[in-house]
Amino acid sequence: MTHQRKIFIASLSLAFIGSASTQAQETSYCSASFASRQPTSTFALRTVKDDVKRLHFIDGINKPGCPSLDESCQLPAFVVGGDKLLVTSVSDKRIACVHYFSKAGKLSSGFVDLGSLGLPSFPEDKLNSRAGYGAWSNGYTGLIEIKPGSDDYVVISGDINRGPPSYNSGTLNGPAFLSPNGNDRTAGYVDDHYNGDKAPTEKPDAGAAMDTCRARLRLMGDFLIVDDNDRCGGNGVMFTGLYKKKP
Structure with a gap:
């Protein structure tokens, strides 16, 4: 790569606990690219509760009446207890837009039931540390x-x-x-x-x-x-x- 392309940036901006109104926003769209442009205050890490065997993703706008917690909105894809998720928004219906990397490094994004997730955490790792390198x-x-x-x-x-x-x-x-x-x-x-x-x-x-x-x-x-x-x-x-x- 060359220096001729004058580019570049990076910003590390860690989240602190935001207000309930910040996290509780209505949304019917959940993707990695859309989520990546959201304010840092909407981000949190949550882990799927240990007693959850399968937490199915929920259909979004592709199906009438979804996303909702109704069983008819469930998709075949799922995460399991102990999986770590990035939460980028939460709707008033307690449905979370989440993102999960598999062990193989493949990304899945979609909606899940917030009630099946543990308490939020807000890591304070810095970009100029072993966590970022x-x-x-x-x-x-x-x-x-x-x-x-x-x-x-x-x-x-x-x-x-x-x-x-x-x-x-x-x-x-x-x-x-x-x-x-x-x-x-x-x-x-x-x-x-x-x-x-x-x-x-x-x-x-x-x-x-x-x-x-x-x-x-x-x-x-x-x-x-x-x-x-x-x-x-x-x-x-x-x-x-x-x-x-x-x-």
């Missing part, structure tokens, strides 16, 4: 590697491909500077020294290049949450999504 995969073609830098930045590189029928690719390459006001929980770099304080899709500050790639990385336990401004690769290429650290 390593290679992270989205389970498909996206790969982002985080390496130690200095006291004020980490070094990040990424590759992703899209196709067929047409093939396009994207890259990330550069230092991600840790925000002095974020307790090492926020970091970023681009021409205007983007530090991840705002979503990458928001309008840049005056003087910033409009066509510059911006991406944000947030660490939540075993999940790396990534969103970009759709300018980090060819047509249809984006790093936006969820990533799991490779063994």
Whole structure:
């Protein structure tokens, strides 16, 4: 990868306990890319309760009357007791949008019954630590590697491909500077020294290049949450999504 593409960012922004109104939002759509663009305050980790043998995913808008806790909305796919999930929203019906990586690194996203999950946790791992360092995969073609830098930045590189029928690719390459006001929980770099304080899709500050790639990385336990401004690769290429650290 080259430095000619002026890209890059990363932001680590760990969640704190939000209000009930923040977590209790109505939604009928649950996907990794949609969830990755949501505020950090909506994220939490939860574990499927040990006494749950099978927790089936729930159909969304594809079936009338769903998502709901009615048995007719259940899908064949399921998780089991002890599985760790990333929760990115909870509806007023107590239905959670969750994301789960299998041991093989494949991602599943969908709705489940919140009542079958344990209490939420909010890890405080930092991007510039052993928890953040390593290679992270989205389970498909996206790969982002985080390496130690200095006291004020980490070094990040990424590759992703899209196709067929047409093939396009994207890259990330550069230092991600840790925000002095974020307790090492926020970091970023681009021409205007983007530090991840705002979503990458928001309008840049005056003087910033409009066509510059911006991406944000947030660490939540075993999940790396990534969103970009759709300018980090060819047509249809984006790093936006969820990533799991490779063994």
